[in-house]
Amino acid sequence: xxxxxxxxxxxxADEALSEANRCLMCYDAPCTRACxxxxxxxxxxxxxxxxxxxxxxxxxxxxNVLGASCxxxxxTEVLCEGACVLKDLHxxxxxxxxxxxxxxxxxxxxxxxxxxxxxxxxxxRVAVVGAGPAGLAxxxxxxxxxxxxxxxxxxxxxxxxxxYGVAEYKMTPAFALREVAWVRELGxxxxxxxxxxxxxxxxxxxxxxxxxxxxxxxxxxxxLRIPGEELPGVIDALDLIAFLKTDRAAASAKVAxxxxxxxxxGNTAIDAxxxxxxxxxxxxxIVYRRGRDEMPAYQHExxxxxxxxxxxxxxxxxxxxxxTGRVEGIGLRKxxxxxxxxxxxxxxxxxxxxxxxxDLVIRANGQTAQExxxxxxxxxxxxxxxxxxxxxxxxxxxxxxxxxxxISGGQEVVNAVAEGKRAGATIDAWVRRQMEVA
Amino acid sequence: MADLRVKFAGISSPxxxxxxxxxxxxxxxxxxxxxxxxxxGAVWKTIGDPIVNVSSRYSSVDLGGVRMMGLNNIELITxxxxxxxxxxxxxxxxxxxxxxxxxxxxxxxxxxxxHEMVKRxxxxxxxxxELNFGCPHGMNERGMGAAVGQVPDYTCKITEWxxxxxxxxxxxxxxxxxxxxxxxxxxxxKGGADAVSLINTINSITGIDLDTFAPRPNVAGxxxxxxxxxxxxxxxxxxxxxxxxxDREVGIPISGIGGISSxxxxxxxxxxxxxxxxxxxAVMHYGFRIVEDMIDGLSNYLDDxxxxxVADLVGRSVPAVTKWEELDLNYKIIADVNxxxxxxxxxxxxxxxxxxxxxxxxxxxDDGRSHVWILEDLCVGCNLCxxxxxxxxxxxxxxxxxxxxxxxxxxxxKDPQKHAYLxxxxx
Numbered sequence: 001x002x003x004x005x006x007x008x009x010x011x012x013a014d015e016a017l018s019e020a021n022r023c024l025m026c027y028d029a030p031c032t033r034a035c036x037x038x039x040x041x042x043x044x045x046x047x048x049x050x051x052x053x054x055x056x057x058x059x060x061x062x063x064n065v066l067g068a069s070c071x072x073x074x075x076t077e078v079l080c081e082g083a084c085v086l087k088d089l090h091x092x093x094x095x096x097x098x099x100x101x102x103x104x105x106x107x108x109x110x111x112x113x114x115x116x117x118x119x120x121x122x123x124x125r126v127a128v129v130g131a132g133p134a135g136l137a138x139x140x141x142x143x144x145x146x147x148x149x150x151x152x153x154x155x156x157x158x159x160x161x162x163x164y165g166v167a168e169y170k171m172t173p174a175f176a177l178r179e180v181a182w183v184r185e186l187g188x189x190x191x192x193x194x195x196x197x198x199x200x201x202x203x204x205x206x207x208x209x210x211x212x213x214x215x216x217x218x219x220x221x222x223x224l225r226i227p228g229e230e231l232p233g234v235i236d237a238l239d240l241i242a243f244l245k246t247d248r249a250a251a252s253a254k255v256a257x258x259x260x261x262x263x264x265x266g267n268t269a270i271d272a273x274x275x276x277x278x279x280x281x282x283x284x285x286i287v288y289r290r291g292r293d294e295m296p297a298y299q300h301e302x303x304x305x306x307x308x309x310x311x312x313x314x315x316x317x318x319x320x321x322x323x324t325g326r327v328e329g330i331g332l333r334k335x336x337x338x339x340x341x342x343x344x345x346x347x348x349x350x351x352x353x354x355x356x357x358x359d360l361v362i363r364a365n366g367q368t369a370q371e372x373x374x375x376x377x378x379x380x381x382x383x384x385x386x387x388x389x390x391x392x393x394x395x396x397x398x399x400x401x402x403x404x405x406x407i408s409g410g411q412e413v414v415n416a417v418a419e420g421k422r423a424g425a426t427i428d429a430w431v432r433r434q435m436e437v438a
Numbered sequence: 439m440a441d442l443r444v445k446f447a448g449i450s451s452p453x454x455x456x457x458x459x460x461x462x463x464x465x466x467x468x469x470x471x472x473x474x475x476x477x478x479g480a481v482w483k484t485i486g487d488p489i490v491n492v493s494s495r496y497s498s499v500d501l502g503g504v505r506m507m508g509l510n511n512i513e514l515i516t517x518x519x520x521x522x523x524x525x526x527x528x529x530x531x532x533x534x535x536x537x538x539x540x541x542x543x544x545x546x547x548x549x550x551x552x553h554e555m556v557k558r559x560x561x562x563x564x565x566x567x568e569l570n571f572g573c574p575h576g577m578n579e580r581g582m583g584a585a586v587g588q589v590p591d592y593t594c595k596i597t598e599w600x601x602x603x604x605x606x607x608x609x610x611x612x613x614x615x616x617x618x619x620x621x622x623x624x625x626x627x628k629g630g631a632d633a634v635s636l637i638n639t640i641n642s643i644t645g646i647d648l649d650t651f652a653p654r655p656n657v658a659g660x661x662x663x664x665x666x667x668x669x670x671x672x673x674x675x676x677x678x679x680x681x682x683x684x685d686r687e688v689g690i691p692i693s694g695i696g697g698i699s700s701x702x703x704x705x706x707x708x709x710x711x712x713x714x715x716x717x718x719x720a721v722m723h724y725g726f727r728i729v730e731d732m733i734d735g736l737s738n739y740l741d742d743x744x745x746x747x748v749a750d751l752v753g754r755s756v757p758a759v760t761k762w763e764e765l766d767l768n769y770k771i772i773a774d775v776n777x778x779x780x781x782x783x784x785x786x787x788x789x790x791x792x793x794x795x796x797x798x799x800x801x802x803x804d805d806g807r808s809h810v811w812i813l814e815d816l817c818v819g820c821n822l823c824x825x826x827x828x829x830x831x832x833x834x835x836x837x838x839x840x841x842x843x844x845x846x847x848x849x850x851x852k853d854p855q856k857h858a859y860l861x862x863x864x865x
Contacts, residue, residue: 014830021504025724043730050700052735 003278004168004248007304008072008098016102020048023094026085031096034083036418037064041080045099057107058114060100065140065186065421066133068108068179069162070414071101072171075267077300079414108182115186118146124210124431125150129196132160133413134215134404134420136180139188141424147431149188150209154195160217161405162413164242167271169278173245197373206378206399210434211427214377214387214395214402215420218367218410224263228321237262237272237364244275254360256280261330261356262310263287263318264364265294266410270301272362277308284310285356289317289335289346317346319353321361329357367410374406384409392426393419401427440740441747442733444478446714447607447633447691449566451538453478454748455704455732458695458716459542459568459611462726464516466526470533475726476733479538481635481716484515484570485523485559486544486582497644497654497661499670508670509719510642512655512662514576515544520555524562531563538714539563540609544570544582547592549599556603566606569597569631571622572613572638574665587613587638590625597629607632609693612678615641619678623688634682635693635716637675639665668719672697676710680759683711699728701735708748709755763847767860771819771835773797773812779832782807786823786833794822 011019023045031041039060047056060067076082076097084093107114123146128135131153139149157163162176184190194200205212221236223229244251260281262272265288273284286305288295291314295302306312319331334352337344369385379397381388386409387395387402394401403419405411442453456479457463457472464483472480491514499508516523524541531539541559545551559567571593573583586592593610600608610626612619614637623634641663645654653661675696682688694712698704699720707715720728736748745751775786787800787810797816803809812823824833850857 012830027725043727046728047731047735050702050731050735052701052731052738054738055731055734058734 006072007169008101010105011095011098011102016048016099019095020045020099022086023049024085030083030085031080031094034079035064036079036412036414037067037070037421039063039067039080039100041096044103045094045096048099048103053103053106054110054112054114056103060104061107061114064414064417065137065183066162066179066413066417067100068104068182069133069166069171069176070417071097071104072175073162073166073412074414075298075300075412078298079412108178111185115144118144120146122146122148123428124148124435125208126211126213126427126431127152127205127209128213128215129205130160130215130217130404130406131155131158131180131190131192132215132217132404133162133416134217134406134423135160135213136183136188137417137420138213138215138401138403138424138427139190139420140183140186141421142427143187145424145428147428149213151188151190152194152196152200153190153192154198156193158190158192161238164245165238166413167241167275168244168248169274197376202376202378210399210431212400213420213423213427214374214380214400214406215404215416215423216370216373217405219370220368221363222366222368224318224363224365226318226320228323228327231321231323231327232325233323233327233359234321234361234363237264237268237362238367240272240362241275244279252279254279257282258359259357260284260360260362261287261358262362262364264366265290266296266364266366267298267301269364270297270305272364273305273310274308276360276362277305277310281360284308285313285358286310287313287316287318287330287332287356289315290337290344291315294337294344313356317348318361322355327359327361329355330361331355367405369406392430393423394426394430398430401430440737440745441749442478442737442740444713444748446538446693447566447609449479449538449540449607450536451478451714452536453733453736454708454712454714455729456480456538456540456693456714456716457721458718459484459540459570460718460722461513462718462721464518466530469526469530469539472721472726472729473530473534473537476729477537477726479540479565479714481540481542481568482523482527482564484542484544484573485520485555486515487546488517488519489514489576491517492657494655494657497664498668499644501670506668506719506723508642508644508666509668509722510639510644510655510664510666512575512657512664515570515573520558524558527559527562527564531565538565540566540568542568542570542611543600544573544577547581547586547596549602552596552599553603556600560604560606564606566609566632567600567604568609568611568635569600570611570638571596572611572615572636574613574615574639574641575662584613584615584638587611587622588616590621593622593625594629597626597631601630609633609635611638611695612636612682613638614674614678614696618681620681620685620688623682623685627688627690631690633691633693634688635695636682637671637678637696639667640671640674642666667697669697669699669703672703672706676706679707679712680710680756683753683756684759699723701732701739704732705736705739705751708751709753710759711753711756713749713752765846766844767847767850767857768840768842768845770838770840772814772817772838773819773821773823774834774836775810775812776832776834777809779829780810781829781832782809783828784808784810785826785828786810789822789826794818794820798823 025042044056044059080096081093087093126149128151142149159176260276316332334349381396404416459481495513498506501507541564571587577583578585610631694707695716790798827833
């Protein structure tokens with residue numbers, strides 16, 4: 001059995017049809033409101049029911065150009081499906097994510113144009129830095145509004161975390177790249193392996209492009225800043241997932257049979273735990289410094305980890321990593337909250353130290369910003385290492401716009417798409433205003 | 439992109455999707471919102487001398503958890519005055535010059551009364567007139583609606599009166615509550631009608647409250663038969679549209695009505711001869727927004743089929759509807775079960791064994807479900823097993839080459855000896 005087979009497999013055609021017919025077609029639908037990109041869910045589901053799959057895909061992709069990957073990676077349980085009125089009525093919401101996949105997969109397979117060509121063409125050239133969800137959504141929106149965006153990405157492949165950072169059982173890199181290819185077909189030019197600031201300077205971008213969108217996401221996982229962290233066997237969650245997605249056999253060799261400790265309480269920590277378990281880890285322990293109720297990972301994600309046999313150690317913080325030449329164990333200390341919720345202050349419980357023997361420590365305690373690149377953006381004010389943007393996603397330097405994880409600190413793909421799309425629209429408006437002035 | 443524009447009896451419309459004369463077209467506000475949503479035309483709720491309605495007006499038939507498979511109503515024509523309606527028609531027409539706006543009319547059966555109503559409707563700017571000869575409840579008791587439509591001579595006579603005064607195209611709306619709808623269609627044609635629309639609603643009682651014994655919709659413990667519509671009536675409407683389309687004595691454009699909820703339904707009416715379609719129940723269920731998928735779906739369908747316009751689709755299936763006696767008695771199909779897809783529910787077996795022709799074998803599988811197979815020598819190709827099978831494309835009907843020429847009942851009855859093998863049911 002393939003432990004990485006999809007956790008939400010494709011619906012069969014008749015399954016999709018009967019599920020689509022179950023949709024009540026709510027007016028001013030809660031699912032649409034819950035979607036950050038406001039996909040008209042009843043409309044695309046109705047179109048599945050009538051056999052108008054091209055129209056269904058158009059409805060989805062008009063609102064969310066990465067609707068195919070969002071159908072796979074969205075936490076629908078807390079977004080559209082969480083809002084579905086049938087969740088209350090029948091305790092069974094419509095499988096919106098899987099229906100969305102049904103329609104978008106159909107389109108990716110059949111191909112063909114679904115968007116009307118823009119009325120005007122090549123109004124301006126816009127540089128998009130980062131080919132992740134935010135950058136791709138921004139570029140697609142700009143193309144649809146008649147601009148010529150060029151997307152730069154330092155990685156060898158486009159797609160950002162869709163390609164390199166999504167748990168394998170949700171989406172494969174091959175699918176992410178298939179979707180990127182579709183975005184290219186819309187007229188988005190993507191240049192991979194080009195690091196802005198190294199291979200091409202910001203001055204060159206400013207010279208050649210009317211506006212610049214920053215969608216660079218986040219950087220490395222933050223260090224734990226504890227002794228022993230430099231030992232072999234301490235790795236970053238995103239590196240593990242990228243490794244698994246580019247060379248599964250090698251990743252398996254690294255993890256199989258090992259005792260794994262994951263540090264962190266977010267959805268990335270869950271991904272690291274489930275992917276380790278599925279790679280054959282002997283045991284998986286998730287260490288989180290606050291309590292179960294404060295854990296930021298979604299409930300349904302926590303369930304996945306539990307289902308995969310992961311153990312949770314709450315209210316435990318790493319103190320040091322030990323080992324001779326490689327990781328052999330991690331020293332932990334129990335913590336207690338003073339105050340309420342996630343804002344509560346943590347204080348260590350003296351004398352509560354304990355050790356967990358392990359072979360691998362996976363850091364999943366949040367990513368840091370891409371500080372160097374952000375700091376080099378001329379006239380762009382930062383706050384907590386994030387570009388400050390107004391409601392138009394415009395920074396303090398009017399030629400620079402930003403969106404996605406680099407301004408949010410890390411959210412869902414669908415949030416990045418929503419911001420990218422909005423930035424595409426506001427860049428279009430800003431560029432047109434500049435042209436009127438000039 | 440296919441061209442969805444249509445010209446119906448001289449009336450231009452951006453697409454073939456019209457709202458039928460019914461509650462959704464009761465006011466100018468509704469019609470304007472419908473046009474904003476994309477509807478190509480609207481037939482105003484029937485205008486006549488204002489009536490008084492009852493409270494409790496609609497009732498429905500649900501099927502398998504799906505609401506409103508069928509809907510009936512005992513509402514009458516508009517309860518708003520002609521002055522208000524015509525003023526709103528004028529306003530809507532001014533703001534929406536491109537959409538087709540049709541005034542549905544019903545007055546007492548007097549020549550002068552019709553003449554006056556026609557002039558007022560046209561004066562307001564209506565693009566055409568629809569004569570409501572179909573309303574099956576209330577109005578017919580007063581000598582209007584179906585009381586006219588059920589008597590071809592009356593239909594012809596009143597159409598003539600209208601045509602004396604009308605300058606815009608006249609559409610006669612036909613009632614299905616008649617033995618043969620083509621008689622009514624011919625009468626309309628004879629009276630000078632430019633087009634017909636069908637079907638109006640069907641006489642119906644949707645159900646009874648078994649606690650109170652009151653029929654629905656319950657008006658103080660009693661009810662009246664109402665006009666039935668919605669998805670449930672579509673097959674009846676399709677047949678009536680096809681029979682009018684095939685009738686050589688009619689030969690005027692048809693606006694198809696009856697249970698149209700999607701672009702597929704609309705396309706079926708169009709291939710059977712309708713050049714516009716009218717919708718009511720689906721809008722009463724889901725609102726004007728459903729037209730978006732109708733336009734999008736029909737357009738994608740035409741593109742996929744490489745058909746350039748709606749006009750090119752009209753009537754495509756009309757020649758395929760024939761009399762039974764013209765069907766090929768030597769055409770043979772038998773059922774085929776895809777064992778990989780079979781989920782072992784046994785429904786095909788029980789349906790065939792109890793309800794049809796005893797041509798399916800069954801035995802328990804190792805997993806406790808049913809293994810079924812077709813007894814090919816016995817299968818008459820009735821389709822029933824493939825209709826009850828819950829799995830898509832699991833039971834399909836395969837053509838069997840009999841090596842025999844086409845023989846119709848007409849051929850057979852002329853020379854039964856020559857085709858004697860047809861008397862053997864398992865030939």
